[in-house]
Amino acid sequence: NAGVTQTPKFRVLKTGQSMTLLCAQDMNHEYMYWYRQDPGMGLRLIHYSVGEGTTAKGEVPDGYNVSRLKKQNFLLGLESAAPSQTSVYFCASSYSGQNNQPQHFGDGTRLSIL
Amino acid sequence: SQQGEEDPQALSIQEGENATMNCSYKTSINNLQWYRQNSGRGLVHLILIRSNEREKHSGRLRVTLDTSKKSSSLLITASRAADTASYFCATASSGTASKLTFGTGTRLQVTL
Numbered sequence: 001n002a003g004v005t006q007t008p009k010f011r012v013l014k015t016g017q018s019m020t021l022l023c024a025q026d027m028n029h030e031y032m033y034w035y036r037q038d039p040g041m042g043l044r045l046i047h048y049s050v051g052e053g054t055t056a057k058g059e060v061p062d063g064y065n066v067s068r069l070k071k072q073n074f075l076l077g078l079e080s081a082a083p084s085q086t087s088v089y090f091c092a093s094s095y096s097g098q099n100n101q102p103q104h105f106g107d108g109t110r111l112s113i114l
Numbered sequence: 115s116q117q118g119e120e121d122p123q124a125l126s127i128q129e130g131e132n133a134t135m136n137c138s139y140k141t142s143i144n145n146l147q148w149y150r151q152n153s154g155r156g157l158v159h160l161i162l163i164r165s166n167e168r169e170k171h172s173g174r175l176r177v178t179l180d181t182s183k184k185s186s187s188l189l190i191t192a193s194r195a196a197d198t199a200s201y202f203c204a205t206a207s208s209g210t211a212s213k214l215t216f217g218t219g220t221r222l223q224v225t226l
Binding site for chain 1: 144145147149154155156157158159162164202204213214215216217218219
């Protein structure tokens with residue numbers, strides 16, 4: 001099993017450009033999450049999804065949009081990239097919303113906004 | 115906002131020694147989880163301890179939880195060079211759809 005796969009692994013954008021980060025999981029997990037990781041700040045939740053066709057805002061949702069058209073995929077979009085969005089983005093999934101479920105992470109997308 | 119704060123921020127030990135990392139959090143929780151992150155990689159789940167548990171073991175890992183002090187500790191015994199990584203605590207509050215709030219992490223360096 002591949003687990004959680006994120007594409008691309010690296011990307012450099014210019015301010016104002018748009019892009020979509022793709023997350024795919026092959027574990028039939030219901031819940032999926034997008035986080036950003038900045039130096040010294042740990043991981044912060046951007047958006048999450050509790051199932052196909054549903055999305056919800058996390059702690060830092062501004063400037064991002066998401067879609068969950070298929071259960072196995074969770075897309076994160078930046079409509080107009082800003083330098084403050086330079087970060088490492090991690091996708092994660094969990095089997096259900098029950099509180100005792102661990103999350104499984106991809107290896108991240110390193111995004112630089114110039 | 116960060117729920118958990120880890121202490122110390124960085125820890126350097128020699129192979130064979132024990133490593134202890136501490137995590138403090140602010141609000142009531144359903145469970146607390148520890149994750150490891152190797153350089154350039156995603157987080158890997160290590161262990162989960164429920165709010166009604168006080169101690170849990172998994173191989174060389176021992177986790178304690180003190181809900182009265184809102185704190186947890188992760189002990190890695192007989193450390194190895196391969197344990198070099200960042201370690202994060204994450205808390206799950208009741209009714210939050212399995213959302214986790216992560217701490218800022220402890221960077222562990224194990225030298226030969």
